[in-house]
Amino acid sequence: MQGNKELIFMQKYIFGNWKQNGDFALLHTMAEALRSQPDLKHHVAIFPPFVYLPEAQRLLANSAIAIGAQDVSPYEKGAYTGEISASMLKEVGCQYVLIGHSERRHVFGDSDQIVVEKFQQTQQAGLTPVLCIGETLEEFEAGRTKEVIHRQLKFVMENQNLISATADTSRHANLFLIAYEPVWAIGTGKAATSAQAQAVHAYIRSLISRVPILYGGSVKADNAAELLAMPDIDGLLIGGASLIPEQFLTILSGHY
Ligand code: PEP
Numbered sequence: 001m002q003g004n005k006e007l008i009f010m011q012k013y014i015f016g017n018w019k020q021n022g023d024f025a026l027l028h029t030m031a032e033a034l035r036s037q038p039d040l041k042h043h044v045a046i047f048p049p050f051v052y053l054p055e056a057q058r059l060l061a062n063s064a065i066a067i068g069a070q071d072v073s074p075y076e077k078g079a080y081t082g083e084i085s086a087s088m089l090k091e092v093g094c095q096y097v098l099i100g101h102s103e104r105r106h107v108f109g110d111s112d113q114i115v116v117e118k119f120q121q122t123q124q125a126g127l128t129p130v131l132c133i134g135e136t137l138e139e140f141e142a143g144r145t146k147e148v149i150h151r152q153l154k155f156v157m158e159n160q161n162l163i164s165a166t167a168d169t170s171r172h173a174n175l176f177l178i179a180y181e182p183v184w185a186i187g188t189g190k191a192a193t194s195a196q197a198q199a200v201h202a203y204i205r206s207l208i209s210r211v212p213i214l215y216g217g218s219v220k221a222d223n224a225a226e227l228l229a230m231p232d233i234d235g236l237l238i239g240g241a242s243l244i245p246e247q248f249l250t251i252l253s254g255h256y
Contacts, residue, residue: 012043012234012236013177014043014044014235014236014248014251015045015046015047015068015130015236015238016044016047016239016241016243016248017216017237017239017242018048018049018239018243020049022049022052027052027055027056028059029245030245030248031060031065032059033248033249034046034063035059035060035065037249037252040252041252041255042235043064044252045065045066045068045096046067047098048067049070050070050084053069053092054092057092057093066096067094067095068130069084070101071084071099071101072084072086072089072097072122073085073086073121074117075117076121085121086121086125086127089125094127095127095128097118097127097129098179099115099118099130099131100115100118100119100131100152101132106183112152115131115156116159128175128176128177130176130178131178132179132237133152133153133178133179133180133204134148134149134183134185134186134217135148145200146203149180149203149204153208178204178208178212179213179214179237180200180216182217185217185218186218187239188217188218191218191219191223194226194227194233197215197227197230198230198232201213201215201230212235213234213235214237215227218240219237220241220247221241221251224251224254224256228254236251238251
């Protein structure tokens with residue numbers, strides 16, 4: 001098992017979430033910039049909007065860069081106008097799916113139950129969910145961070161039979177990733193300090209030990225290294241800075 005653990009945590013995960021931004025021009029520029037990186041030291045993935053995924057797959061074919069989707073339908077298939085299923089995402093080359101991003105939870109009202117259903121659909125299609133969790137500013141100020149994190153994690157894990165206080169989590173390796181994203185840090189320019197993020201990551205690790213935990217929330221080229229130096233921060237989920245090729249490239253080419 002030790003060898004397996006080393007494999008999972010050897011590289012940092014550098015993921016770029018484009019949200020509802022970008023266009024074909026940015027996709028081409030970014031793909032070319034990414035492909036021209038000589039030796040990628042980290043595991044890199046981009047999450048452009050759905051409509052750009054087939055082109056992303058074409059541009060990044062035979063490269064080390066993975067692609068992922070920002071959301072997925074909670075249903076397998078059927079009369080759900082406007083929805084995109086996990087198997088469709090697989091067919092266009094996705095490896096990852098963001099599940100429960102704070103904008104889905106807070107702008108579009110995704111409940112804990114919907115998050116579980118999306119998580120299950122993703123795994124059933126053979127894709128890797130990136131489960132996003134994090135507290136709001138109000139919850140942070142009320143000192144409720146751990147309670148919120150615990151609730152969000154427990155809801156998904158219990159439904160997966162994956163967690164209990166005494167569970168052996170070693171077998172969960174690579175089944176999914178977690179992204180801790182304090183809502184008050186997303187898109188605000190006010191990132192958690194490395195110490196704040198490390199404390200929450202250590203808490204998450206105490207609940208579920210062998211799953212990579214990424215930090216997200218106002219990560220830029222100038223705070224990435226400090227965050228990644230923390231023992232329990234295994235990678236970064238980057239929004240705004242992932243739309244700026246120089247920023248994203250600077251982050252993913254660093255030695256951490
Ligand atoms: C995100 O979209 O998940 C995110 C963390 O955004 P930003 O980096 O812009 O705060």
